[in-house]
Amino acid sequence: MRTTSEDVEVWPGSPAPLGAHWDGTGTNFALWSAGATAVDLCLFDDGGFEHRHRLQETTHQVWHGRLPGIGPGQRYGYRVHGPWDPGAGHRWNPEKLLLDPYARAVDGDLSLHPALFAYRADGPDTGPADPRDSAPYVPRGVVVHDSFPWDGDRRPATSWSDTVVYEVHVKGATMRHPGVPPALRGTYAGLAHPAFVEHLVSLGVTAVELLPVHHFVSEPHLLRRGLTNYWGYNTLGYFAPHAAYSSAGSGGAQVTEFKAMVKALHAAGIEVVLDVVYNHTAEGDHTGPSLSLKGIDNPGYYRLNGENRARYTDYTGCGNTLDVRRPQVLAMLMDSLRYWVTEMHVDGFRFDLAAALARSFHDVDRLSAFFDVVHQDPVVSQVKLIAEPWDVGEGGYQVGNFPPLWTEWNGRYRDTVRDVWAGSHVGVRDLAYRLTGSSDLYRSDGRRPFASVNFVTAHDGFTLTDLVTYERKRNEANGEDNRDGESHNRNWNCGVEGPTDDPEVQALRGRQVRNLLTTLLLSTGVPMLTAGDELGRTQGGNNNAYCQDNEVSWIDWDAVDGDLLAFVRRLVRLRHDAPVLRQEAFFEGHEIPGTGGTRDLAWFAPGGGQLTTADWFDTGLQTVGMYLDGRGIRHRDERGRPVVDDSYLVQLHAGPEPVTVQLPGAPWSDGYELVLSTEYPTGAPPRPAVVAPGPIEVPPRTVWLLRVLRRPHDQVS
Template identity: 85%
Template sequence: MSRPATDRTGTERGREVLPGSPTPLGAVWDGTGTNFALWSAGAHAVDLCLFDTDGTEHRSRLEETTHQVWHGRVPGVGPGQRYGYRVHGPYDPAAGLRHNPAKLLLDPYARAVDGELSLDPALFGYPGDAVDSTTRDDRDSAPYVPRGVVVHDPFPWDGDRPLRTPWSDTVIYEVHVKGATATHPDVPPHLRGTYAGLAHPAFVEHLQALGVSAVELLPVHHFVSEPHLLRRGLTNYWGYNTLGYFAPHAAYSSSGSGGGQVTEFKTMVKELHAAGIEVILDVVYNHTAEGDHTGPTLSFKGIDNGGYYRLDGGNRSRYTDYTGCGNTLDVRRPAVLALLMDSLRYWVTEMHVDGFRFDLASALARSMHDVDRLSAFFDVVHQDPVVSTVKLIAEPWDVGPGGYQVGNFPPPWTEWNGQYRDTVRDVWSGAHVGVRDLAYRLTGSSDLYRSDGRRPFASVNFVTAHDGFPMRDLVTYEQKLNEANGEDNRDGESHNRGWNCGVEGPTDDPEVRALRDRQVRNLLTTLLVSTGVPMLTAGDELGRTQRGNNNAYCQDNELSWIDWAEVDGDLRAFVSRLVRLRRSAPVLRQEAFFEGHEIPGTGGTRDLAWFAPDGGQLSTQAWFDTGLQTLGMYLDGRGIRHRDAHGRPVVDDSYLVQLHAGPEPVTVRLPGPPWADGYELVVSTEYATGAPPETTIVAPGQVELPGRCVWLLRVLRRP
């Protein structure tokens, strides 16, 4: 057989391409060949590029187009084949057109990605510094960009399926795949920082001991680093720079990038499910890795720039940027909306994930400019028989006008509750904000979520997240220290609502260190006794620090990774104790909002009551007293308003939570009958593990609360 001819570009002409099918999009192996299908409304021609193991490129023209989908079937091509596209068409940035066949483009539907992104001038569609030039750059980008991989993975799920843990039973653990095990001594070195490392028994046992029910993984869709980071010798660690919405990030695979990452990801999900732990993905459908008009041409920009992105109506060479990342995907367009929904369904049906947290979700909800609760994206999600059944969490803001939408997403969405974070931080940092807003946050934020029929678990409560100070730093630093990011400390939030306990940064002062330890316990206790869905940030339970960096998105090193050599064992025991107490106490995780009504047959107690330090119920004047720093919250377990699966009323113990954010001890009066005949102190933040040294029974009446402390008291009643 003769060797194929070589065309004038130095690549070899490809194989014969049969007509194939326009559906499904992507590269699909049928047992004897692979069908390739790519949507582009503006293309004049599309070349399929297949790569040998030595990098030799074979180009074949896709001659068939159906409803703006370019397609063809190549016999003999199967799993493991590397491929990409070159799209021919006009290059006119002023008109929003950026086609350039010199740029190898990643298939948006690629199931796996192989190869690194290397910074080179050939990545960019324009020549030199001429960003707005009408002359396109003709340097070949193929040596510097990743390629798609044809994947066929008949994984043995053995009956595994998404877990569907009820929201009221959910405790989320936000974690980075690499950072979780990069330094873990009990994970084999070749598995550290990988999907297999996250599923290793050493880490799974930590999750089980902690008592969490779900991991929320920072982005695992394949991503690349921004050119401005690569120029500074840094990389994007967090991963909010997606390039492939169907492909597990290749660098997190211990088995290489030839498609093995798909099997390894599925194995991780299966192992976590076997341990009773859900997998939620943090997904970035609001923008892509191609950035603004100065960014590289890697995929969407070269396939159909105006079809995928929201362009500035006054200057179509620029992008409408609601994300702060240079571009915004145009979810108003059917092809883009289909891409998102196809991706979501794929991760549920093929990868068995249990839900999604949508980064900058407000950007997805914009029909024209304002955030629109009735946008096509919401409509399609709500009616989808697959996506509508899993957990859906919105980060309810973006950087555009009116983008802060906490409380405004429709059912069945839940939301990261930024108001919860801000209120709890303010209270414990000593800000004089009173207790009125705190009461809403402790009880599920009914002011935000009740009016549209949602329940308390619409509120995902958190004090820290990947973005910002970890818990230890929140009580250690008031000023950010982000110089290592190379942006002259201009990046990151400047108003962190934290308190350094009187000394900035690390100290050997035992009193300051003890106070910081207690403040961490106060913040965590507040989080875990609040109605709603608590989210813990990985490492907070171990005392992790970022040494004052509150924007470590580009720090792929020990600054960001969990340091398993420096673990606060008492703090880990404290968090585990609280999580398990919460998961065993229905009154702390109610499915309906409190009513404040009297409970029949109890002598006058209510499902929820608020007590002032003098033992009386809080007055109207006290609710508006910004100097009040002490609050008693009474939760009656006989007033729970949901039933179990058999229709029986749920009845639980009753609890009194006493929070005191003031610096000095305070005398409070614990209410007596009919509220309680006595109390058992089950958690106190004055103790390192939260457990009093011995069983502590407290009689109604006056007691002294230590300064800056939380007590959780179980109500005792005479038979």
């Protein structure tokens, strides 16, 4: 790498905004570093020649300068000078080229080389600074000016109660999709292609939750094993869309392509939610590379160990934790969020390991500055906010403890529903809470049922097909001797481990998948589907495929279970058409005036009576009827009129043998229409599907959705 230090005129410029901003005739560069003694701005020409320019101005710890004639497409980085004293947390080393944390686009890949590390790789991390230049091995920022034509873009603004989330990986969604042109597969443009958008629309989902799209790099330990980080939870740039997902190159074109994807999804009525990783960065622990924040101001950006400042406080399991207690770090986080909403038009965020962001000192603090700033922000407070309400630190499991405005990935929902269908004897008490919006978790602080994002699977863990096919994880391909990934998955393989040709086992597995999906989509709250579960996708038993950027993780569109897809479409459509299944307020269990004694919510035992106290605490009970009266819905339409819907009985039987249940009669119902049953591959029961109240046999491991019929409007044979 050729370099030169040029004595060219660098105008003072401005300390705000941070990052690189072109004004039509030049670019202003601004970088925060409280402890730096000098900052060099490094510009790279098309031949890779590096031109260094010392920034002479500092204002409120921001180093800044304006270079006339520098415009969009310019590659750049920083070299930051300061003391080298790892024991005190100081890791400045000007031989390391550093990425601007506010870079709007990133160009180039990370190459594994000893020069990536600020300390000498052949000595202790607290030893002398490494003298090698890292510039040939690290990505650079790109000056961006994008005048994307947002004209006509309309945000869907779907209400939480109407939302169905589809968690999806940008690359994995279309890498094997035959309807997407090869040049677009695995890219933002591929996700926006009609062939994939039409699948989303036909499925009935209202929002895609994209696995991380902030620019990320792979960890050195993966690169050494010949693997890469596929999921993307290893962020390097919080303002830049990941360059490798662009079909048009990485010179800033990825910004335009990302915006075009958002606009296309909006046009189809689909919101875009980003999975964001503000809890840690790609620089890892004390042995990790120096790529950006670590070399700009290590003690200013990260939480350092109070007893040994050469080490990091790690609440994330990834080596470091961003110190959101510091104003400058909190400002960076909020600047990033606002940028993605205002400039990139995204509709919300899912915060990875959100409990780490809420730690003021050691404990998770519901009143932390993070919550205060988010709640008062006029932009960020108006979009969808989803917390992964845990981290790996002590006291980090905080399901139900985030404040109003927030929805949460409900980990207790996942665990309970899996236990029920895996045959664990857990009774129905906890299941009843999960089916009805988890009022035990979210009601006390004034939140609504949609505070619960219900899910059975996610990117992290078994796919739905694998959940009923394997009892043991198969992660050998990850290179960690199968030690990685969750070992307690609350699952059941239906009696045979792995794939089988036994038709009875195959049929049972299919029914179990339908049971899990039906439970999910008939539950009050916000359902989240994992991409590919509706198609029968398998990862061959790998439940931690974070480093499998290959056919293990990519959706196989040539191996689609057509019946399962039809089943999910039917189920989502039923949910959409039935307001009683997606209520905005918690059930009260009160009698509804004028109905003869029915309640908005009632629970029935197999014998036909309502559940008793003994039933609620009977861990052996595997059968329950959930009655939802559509005349008792507690929210109104946009004109203030009461919403009235059909009434339904959800009959759930998780036991291994058939059971006779007593369908309740008057005043609850004059009869029932079976509109969905998990015993059938597409969910559609044979005709006629109308049954009278009274005894009826429910097959083993089955869910029925029965629409309540009442005379004189409905006829019962």
